[in-house]
Amino acid sequence: MSTSEPPQLYAAREPVFPRRVSGRFRTLKWWIMGITLGIYYLTPWIRWDRGPNLPDQAVLVDLANRRFYFFWIEIWPHEFYFVAGLLIMAGLGLFLFTSALGRVWCGYACPQTVWTDLFILVERWIEGDRNARVRLWHAKWDARKVRLRLMKYLSWAVIGLATGGAWIFYFADAPTLLRDLVTLNARPVAYTTMAILTATTILFGGIAREQVCIYMCPWPRIQAAMMDPDTITIGYRDWRGEPRGKHRKAEGAEDLGDCIDCNACVNVCPMGIDIRNGQQMECITCGLCIDACDDIMDKVGKPRGLVGYFALTDEVRECGGEKPIPVWQHVLRPRTILYTTLWSGVGVALVFALFIRPEIDMTVSPIRNPTFVTMSDGTIRNTYDIRLRNKHGEARPFNITLYGDPQLRLAIEGTPYSSVEVPPDSTQLSRVYVMAPRGSDAAMLDRTEIRFWVEDLANGERVSKDSVFNGDAR
Amino acid sequence: MSSDDKKSELGHGTTGHSWDGIEEWNNPLPRWWLWTFYVTIIWGVLFTIAYPAWPLISSATGGFLSYSTRANVDAEIAAVAERNAPLNERLVAIDLTTIRDDAELHGYAVNKGAAVFRANCSQCHGAGAAGVQASGYPSLLDDAWLWGGEIDQIAYTIRHGIRNEQDPDAHWSEMPAYGDIFTDEEISQVVHYALSLSDSPEHDPALASAGEQLWFDNCAACHGDEGMGMADLGAPNLTDAIWLYGGSLETVTETVTHSRFGIMPAWGLRLTDAEVAATAAYVHQLGGGQ
Structure with a gap:
């Protein structure tokens, strides 16, 4: 250590003032922003008729009744593996895209990026472009600065409120909840959730912005580990750009590279970095520096692509004067094929599971305390809790029968009949007795295999479950 | 560098x-x-x-x-009690023999009764209500009832209990300890006669017929000439497959010699009327109710 002064472990945050830019990637990002925000804000308002007694909201997480509705699909809590499967698919999809195209998720689709983009857009409408914002930053707190800042935060608050508001609409009937919210009749948890999400939206999208990606988010660390030399990502072709310098006729511009050191790529960067320093943890690969540089290259009459998407392996080729290989050869490699296979496998399994799941759901729990009861006439009786789910909008009768030893008899508690009626969209517990007469095989054997059959009397569908009858083997 | x-x-x-x-x-x-x-x-x-x-x-x-979480729980319990107050009133007012006609009230009573049972009854009768034969705690799952298995009889037993000093209306009966009255031989004879009533494989027909007169003179008054028992006296049926303390020769000899004195508290003194009715409804639907 040559210097005696200890290094500073904390530094002030460097404010970032991204400049407006237009171009291919900016246009793509506008489209993605419009589509993703549209999906987020509008989905709860889509209606879907499911018949009587069931909600008519297309996408609804009904926590109180433990149901998840997604258009024609209805998920019950015991089918939560569908959600787990979707999360696995989301993870594998992220691996696939990251190994093929780098941090495209971060740059285009991550909510943090989308909302930050929206907040910056609003900020630019109110306070002006980069230079105006830098001036305002340094300006004294006069009436104009107060007015602009107030307008900005108010607009952000409206966006935040809409964001937090849309979130809670996924958990209740949206039109009813909106009416309750406006008339102040909604439950406190709705207002609390809205307030928290409004605050976090403003905090993350408006104030913290790139700090979230650099210091809070684990993905940059994980995604960096998912990339390899064939991953297509954003870089600066320094072999073409260097040595950089202003192109002045008098100073022998022919010795200089294509980079005119105009800082356009730096000024538009929402992360506040210089892409010419190479791949950095902070870079979310949003492509705005490409748009900015292409614009400049057009103006100075040089070919586009000084900053662009390329793979590290192509850098070696291009430096050696070779042509880069086609994009599909980078993307199609064992790793991405493996991810695609896994992703599709989980997807196919989920769709398959969705189609084969039975309409009738039955669980049989034998009562094991006690395992059997001796009746006064010596009959041995076993008891089973049978839960039947009726997923339909109307009450349905289910017939319960027994298959096995013909000496066994079946009875349902509280009814002389062998059928039970299950109310609409609910689960019903029936206590079922199975009796073996004194001296019969089942009464004296330790275990006898039995099978319960349940038939939906409305449509004739049948389903069975195996269980065991315990006798008195003493 | x-x-x-x-x-x-x-x-x-x-x-x-x-x-x-x-x-x-x-x-x-x-x-x-x-x-x-x-x-x-x-x-x-x-x-x-x-x-x-x-x-x-x-x-x-x-x-x-x-x-205070304690105060929160108290408030929640009070809120539930208030919400259930109308149901509890109906539960107290209703004739228990008709409770199954009111599906909502019956469902409430069974759930409430199950909770009361777990807290108060399961210590002796077991969480599954199967009883403990070695200690003479009866199973409530079968169809043998010492004091009657109809729902209002069950409610009476819960309310007043059995052989306790606290409630004058408690069920009360006492079998003499025949060890003080009979000779060992007489006890053996009457035990074999009792076992013959249910055709127990342990009984000796010769000893049983020797005990027949002893049975009619001493036991039939409560257990009946046929040994079918008498619910009003809490005298068990000796002809069926169910034995409160066990039906082996040894156990029945022990019962006749020393007698038994099973007791049950008067729960009417501790539980509310609605809780007693609910517990009766719960026990009645366990599989043995009559």
């Missing part, structure tokens, strides 16, 4: 740590992160002031917000 190399991408040099020439870049955190750390400390201190936190000798500091 040149001064240029000393700069990291962010221009903050190294931390000065060096191991075998390997140095560590300094990537200083924005200072606002440090502030959030201080904020959490302040938040933590405020939390301990606002909420119960610091342990004292026998209690803890209460906190300015007077928050």
